[in-house]
Amino acid sequence: xxSVTQLGSHVSVSEGALVLLRCNYSSSVPPYLFWYVQYxxxxxxxxxxxxxxxxxxxxxxxFEAEFKKSETSFHLTKPSAHMSDAAEYFCAVRNQAGTALxxxxxxxxxxxx
Amino acid sequence: xxxxxxxxxxxIIEKRQSVAFWCNPISGHATLYWYQQILGQxxxxxxxxxxxGVVDDSQLPKDRFSAERLxxxxxxxxxxxxxxEDSAVYLCASSLEGQWDTGELFFGEGSRLTVL
Numbered sequence: 001x002x003s004v005t006q007l008g009s010h011v012s013v014s015e016g017a018l019v020l021l022r023c024n025y026s027s028s029v030p031p032y033l034f035w036y037v038q039y040x041x042x043x044x045x046x047x048x049x050x051x052x053x054x055x056x057x058x059x060x061x062x063f064e065a066e067f068k069k070s071e072t073s074f075h076l077t078k079p080s081a082h083m084s085d086a087a088e089y090f091c092a093v094r095n096q097a098g099t100a101l102x103x104x105x106x107x108x109x110x111x112x113x
Numbered sequence: 114x115x116x117x118x119x120x121x122x123x124x125i126i127e128k129r130q131s132v133a134f135w136c137n138p139i140s141g142h143a144t145l146y147w148y149q150q151i152l153g154q155x156x157x158x159x160x161x162x163x164x165x166g167v168v169d170d171s172q173l174p175k176d177r178f179s180a181e182r183l184x185x186x187x188x189x190x191x192x193x194x195x196x197x198e199d200s201a202v203y204l205c206a207s208s209l210e211g212q213w214d215t216g217e218l219f220f221g222e223g224s225r226l227t228v229l
Binding site for chain 1: 117148204223
């Protein structure tokens, strides 16, 4: 069965610091992996996705993620945090039927000045 | 392009009452999803439609939840009777196809339900 585990429910960084949000997956088939962001009182927005092409995926707002099969990981990074990055981030994997997404519990990112 | 529209944004009801949420997906999107997001958890799929047919409702509590997508466009999710544990944000999402490669789901802003 497909699942994702996000390590750390809350991450705090200073403005300008590296952002690292961790996601590990479990999948019985080659995975399709996603990161979504949710700003307060807004819907989820796609940040980036891995669909078996390049292992380093670049997304919007300067975020990127690297697919590592040996580590079953898909961690999200950004070299320099901005205050506007404060939000909740969800890692997701496509279900085995290929028709829907299974989400992790989310990581809240706080950015301080 | 208009996004996924949901209403109402907020609803407060007493337990055992009923509630209905409405969703209008992005024009042309064949697939519509209802997810439940309980505070502190990730979204959980309740039901998935392709056009007006149900693809997956395995996690829908059918004794109290029902959903329909008449004419393959708008959808309504109903809870009757509501329980305290139904307090959550109900997210509607749509995508172009059911079996897709891009995998992008477009989400509405959600309907926040509080059951007292």
